[in-house]
Amino acid sequence: MTVPADLSRRALFMKIGIFLNGVVGLILAAPVVRYLLSPIARGQRGGYDSWVSLGNLAQFPSGQTRLATYQNPFADRSDGKTADIACWVRNVDGQTYQVFAVNCAHLGCPVRWFPQSGLFMCPCHGGVYYRDGSRASGPPERGLFQYDYKTTGGMLLIKAGQLPTPGQPSQTSNLVRETRSCA
């Protein structure tokens, strides 16, 4: 009597063997997936943002905009210089401040401040912003990204830790546009 191939003992064992490997594969894969997703999970658990100091308030004279740097709170030893991040600090009136990311709201190139004309200009695609960070012209759809800030003990602190991107405005508060009078 001939037994159909798919009913034989060997064929059954082969199927069990494939099934076993599938199960083991899943067991091995789960930690791998968790490992791969760690950059996302870590941000959700503790959040990447924390308060970092930009230094003494005296460095930021009233009415001026200055470049400040800080070390990213999640810096690792292998980061080298990339852990140092720059931002623009505007002392509006001696009381209130605005801290802008250097990253253009278009595609993230570093914007430069021109105090004479009161404009931030981007070297990549020509985005331009006013001194209050609002969009002046060019391809950006919005104003510059802003960090939340607070002043404690004569120090200026900002909440930072992530690369600001157009899709992630979480750390950036909406801009209050200064009223511009038309002459």
Added chain:
Amino acid sequence: MRLISSIAKWMDARLQLGSAIRESAEHAIPRETASWFYVFGSAAFAVFLLQIVTGILLALLYVPSAGEAWNSLQTLNQSVPLGWYIRALHGWGSNFMVAIVLIHMVQVFMFGAYKYPRELTWIVGVFLLLVTLGMAFTGQVLRFDQDAYWGLGIGASIASRVPVAGPAIVKLMLGGPIIAGATLSRFFALHVFVIPGLLIAFVALHLLMVLKLGINEWPMPGRLVRKATYTEEYHELTKKDGLPFVPGAIWKDLFFVAFILLSIGVCACVFGPFGPSGPPDPTIIQTAPRPDFFFLWLYAVLSFLPPSMETPALLIGPVVVILALLLLPFVSGEGEKSWRRRPVAVLTVLLVAVALGTFTRLAEHTPWSPVMDAWSGDPIPSKFLHQRSALERQGALVFQVKQCHNCHSLGDEGGKRGPALDAVAVRLTHDQIIRQVIQGGGNMPAYGQNLSPAETTALVAFLETLHPAGEKPAQDAARSVLLEQNTAPDPSNRR
């Protein structure tokens, strides 16, 4: 000699590969395909082999760490004998590989080689193009300099625009919340392990199918592809008028490969390695990052797209293009192969080539970017200052100090972001110039808050002098009537 042949015999008795290799080498191909048009695939393969070898040589010294990568490139360029040459070979090899893959693709498209039964060969080819571009982009990141750093920022900004998943994709791409050590490590893994693995697998599949299905015959106008009869016709063709691939056609491949490899060597020798530009220090913001040659067109597109169209174009555009390429053999899998009878195909290639060429050319000049140092570096040509009043020259000073020159050119010097102002007074009246300066508009920032009334008066006085000698400045018709009335001679004053 006898020793070598006896060793070969000994090996083949165990490996039993000899007859299979001989069979594939001597398989018959249609006579006309032993052509100089059919050499690009093998050239791309040869450059890929060169990239593997030079890549391994670079990996001997390259340190894939954000803190050390840039220094290790300096060591390669400066301290290691001929380290610069290996870098140059790898960099130029990359450019040649992208170029040859593109040329190969155009040739295959024009010769209708994607039609039945070679649909899957084409699809694997599309994936080969994508992984080749993936290698070019990740390789640019490994040259961890300012361009690489800010290029990653641009990549992250684009990825972040994906609805809902955007921020998570950015973190996966960067390996954390910012561009840092983990970012370089994962791009190293992609460039050295993941994408080359895919590339080798796809190349193997691609070659296997070329061997199994035979090389595409030379397209003859009027010889149509039909699924029912094609295979038979092809075998008839190779049987009646065929050549063995070796040596019938391979000598042309070999000549062309030698020519390409030599060209890469000469380019590497003459032009040297690419970069690295400044160190990847994000606090150095005096930089204008630019992508490598084959991504320049994208750089141009990104500055021309209207803001409202940018996100949809960035997210939907690539999907549409890739889908179109993948579906091509299913949409036109039969029929005419010859480009002489396929005007739409010819026009499509021309259109794409002209568009990409134009955008690339534009991106080499970046007319959309302000020239960041024009205000301090490019003086106003003296002809615009000659015989001007003190007020007008004061206005020229305002023009420089307020960075107007960064976006507006005078005598072809300065930025091209805004219109050239050599003849602005012909286009705009006094009042229109004032309004444009104060309120901005038409993609110009408003200067109302940054100019004092005195500065505005001076600047406008200067701008009004900018008209060709023979052309009168623009005048407000109503105002000139009014002025005439006011200055009309008073009858009572007549003597």
